Amino acid sequence: MNDLTELDLVTRLGRDTDPPVAEVRDAARDALLRRIHDAAATAPDGAPAPAHVVRLPRRRRRALTAVGAAAVGIAASIVAVTVIAGPSLPGGLGAAPASAEARLLALASRVERTPVSDRPTVRSTLSVTTTSTGTVTEARCTEISFSESDSASKCDDGRNADPITAFTASTSGFNPSTRPDDIDAVLDRAVEDGTGRHGRQSVDPEEARRSALIYGFSQGGLQADTRAELARRVAAVPGLEVEPGATTVLGEHGDRYTFPNGTGTLAVTLDPDDGSVLEFEITNAVEPGSGLPARQVLAGSRPGPLGDLDTDVRRLRDELISQGAGLEATFPPPSLPGPSASCATPIDPLIGHVDAAAFGGWVGQHCTFSR
Amino acid sequence: MTDPAGDAVDLIASIEEPERFTPIFDRHFTAVHGYLARRVGTDVADELAAEVFCIAFERRHSFDLRHDDARPWLFGIAGRLIQRRWRSGERRGRAVERLQSISTLASNGAEVSEAVEGEEAAAAIAKALAELADDDRETLLLFAWERLTYDQIAETLGIPVGTVRSRISRARGRLRASLAALTSSGNPSTSPEGLRT
Numbered sequence: 001m002n003d004l005t006e007l008d009l010v011t012r013l014g015r016d017t018d019p020p021v022a023e024v025r026d027a028a029r030d031a032l033l034r035r036i037h038d039a040a041a042t043a044p045d046g047a048p049a050p051a052h053v054v055r056l057p058r059r060r061r062r063a064l065t066a067v068g069a070a071a072v073g074i075a076a077s078i079v080a081v082t083v084i085a086g087p088s089l090p091g092g093l094g095a096a097p098a099s100a101e102a103r104l105l106a107l108a109s110r111v112e113r114t115p116v117s118d119r120p121t122v123r124s125t126l127s128v129t130t131t132s133t134g135t136v137t138e139a140r141c142t143e144i145s146f147s148e149s150d151s152a153s154k155c156d157d158g159r160n161a162d163p164i165t166a167f168t169a170s171t172s173g174f175n176p177s178t179r180p181d182d183i184d185a186v187l188d189r190a191v192e193d194g195t196g197r198h199g200r201q202s203v204d205p206e207e208a209r210r211s212a213l214i215y216g217f218s219q220g221g222l223q224a225d226t227r228a229e230l231a232r233r234v235a236a237v238p239g240l241e242v243e244p245g246a247t248t249v250l251g252e253h254g255d256r257y258t259f260p261n262g263t264g265t266l267a268v269t270l271d272p273d274d275g276s277v278l279e280f281e282i283t284n285a286v287e288p289g290s291g292l293p294a295r296q297v298l299a300g301s302r303p304g305p306l307g308d309l310d311t312d313v314r315r316l317r318d319e320l321i322s323q324g325a326g327l328e329a330t331f332p333p334p335s336l337p338g339p340s341a342s343c344a345t346p347i348d349p350l351i352g353h354v355d356a357a358a359f360g361g362w363v364g365q366h367c368t369f370s371r
Numbered sequence: 372m373t374d375p376a377g378d379a380v381d382l383i384a385s386i387e388e389p390e391r392f393t394p395i396f397d398r399h400f401t402a403v404h405g406y407l408a409r410r411v412g413t414d415v416a417d418e419l420a421a422e423v424f425c426i427a428f429e430r431r432h433s434f435d436l437r438h439d440d441a442r443p444w445l446f447g448i449a450g451r452l453i454q455r456r457w458r459s460g461e462r463r464g465r466a467v468e469r470l471q472s473i474s475t476l477a478s479n480g481a482e483v484s485e486a487v488e489g490e491e492a493a494a495a496i497a498k499a500l501a502e503l504a505d506d507d508r509e510t511l512l513l514f515a516w517e518r519l520t521y522d523q524i525a526e527t528l529g530i531p532v533g534t535v536r537s538r539i540s541r542a543r544g545r546l547r548a549s550l551a552a553l554t555s556s557g558n559p560s561t562s563p564e565g566l567r568t
Binding site for chain 1: 377378379380382383384388389390392393396400401404408409413416417420421424425428429436437439451492493496497511512514515516543546547550
């Protein structure tokens with residue numbers, strides 16, 4: 001009996017019960033299936049469905065897509081957005097069969113088990129800004145994510161585009177082996193970047209942190225468990241509501257999570273299957289006629305597979321990658337103590353020096369991290 | 372046998388799509404049946420295991436989605452079913468008798484006697500287990516038999532983790548004392564030096 005503890009003895013006493021025989025298992029399964037069938041055949045209002053109707057809805061399970069990688073481009077395009085506050089979203093929130101918190105926690109579990117894909121993908125995005133004067137600016141882009149560190153985009157800034165905020169090639173340092181895995185560090189950095197770059201030190205820290213949470217979903221280079229933790233943090237935000245099956249401005253359907261922030265709201269629409277960001281929406285309380293953004297929406301289609309690369313895109317990618325090593329040495333910026341992960345900070349990528357005209361209008365982003 | 376991955380996902384999905392509950396059954400039926408069989412015997416386990424899953428399906432809204440693994444939740448339901456039977460007086464005698472009977476315990480695994488190198492040690496442990504307070508015994512068995520973590524045991528029993536620790540510590544102490552008493556009575560196959568603590 002050498003090396004056996006009393007716990008070993010107890011364990012051995014209880015192990016290896018005979019597994020249930022097939023008949024028992026089948027009978028139990030049948031009993032459960034009858035119960036499930038009864039539930040599925042009950043109409044939503046509790047009334048039994050007609051006898052010939054069996055309600056067994058089967059939603060399609062979309063293939064898991066590149067989550068963080070495809071979102072890098074979105075992150076770059078909301079570079080200038082700083083969350084203010086605003087009125088509630090137009091339209092009422094639909095009745096949720098499960099609470100927003102429950103849905104997000106389930107999503108977090110799903111995301112946690114889904115490694116970020118590194119396959120190249122392409123998708124389109126649409127950003128719409130409406131100012132207090134009613135001026136609407138739209139920009140449509142095609143975004144390519146080569147990997148979690150490299151992306152390219154080509155945009156049509158459309159009507160009323162402000163040339164100053166036209167998309168610019170951006171590049172920064174990204175080393176996947178040192179990407180941040182501490183959620184608080186990621187959020188702190190996003191808050192610091194937002195207040196530092198945009199001079200909004202007056203923004204309430206909690207407000208800034210909540211907005212960083214929302215933007216966090218679009219951050220590239222985050223590990224699956226870090227993204228899952230983001231979802232859990234959002235789930236804990238007071239006043240969180242969900243509208244399942246919401247439609248984005250690009251016609252995609254997902255779960256729209258909305259919560260009050262300051263005197264207004266933030267919203268993010270997520271693919272309920274894999275957590276991909278389908279749309280951000282920010283409404284701002286602004287003085288009438290001030291011309292400041294009253295509503296900003298940034299939507300993205302679900303990523304699709306990338307076919308053959310455009311020659312200009314290939315050249316652009318090579319150019320950006322060749323710049324990466326030199327740029328990495330500039331991080332972290334002096335204003336940011338501690339580890340720096342520029343591409344985990346969607347509102348503050350380092351601006352690079354790529355001439356979009358030389359690449360057929362394509363601009364790109366190559367990221368590295370420095371700690 | 373037990374792959375908890377996806378329990379929370381399937382449970383939340385099953386609220387809208389009831390058929391999504393079936394993977395929970397497929398993953399955990401054997402574990403739940405085993406949990407019951409070790410406590411009340413195979414015959415009763417055959418009866419109760421099906422009931423556990425029907426109850427779980429009806430109460431799927433109550434699953435705490437912070438947990439990925441549904442086993443503690445299912446064991447909790449199973450444990451309450453056993454208690455309900457005990458309260459009704461139908462089975463308690465049988466369950467206690469089961470724990471007190473070395474021959475029944477030994478039937479759980481053909482290797483028991485061989486593994487513990489002596490039927491007397493197994494008998495001593497079985498007797499000591501049967502003499503533990505119900506709460507202490509169940510807490511220990513969830514740890515030893517069901518391989519649950521302290522957190523999962525706390526979830527199963529609805530008690531603080533600190534209470535789990537103290538119950539297990541107390542139960543192990545009493546079992547060690549029982550074995551030490553057996554040794555001091557001169558049984559050669561139970562050496563206190565061979566027991567790690």
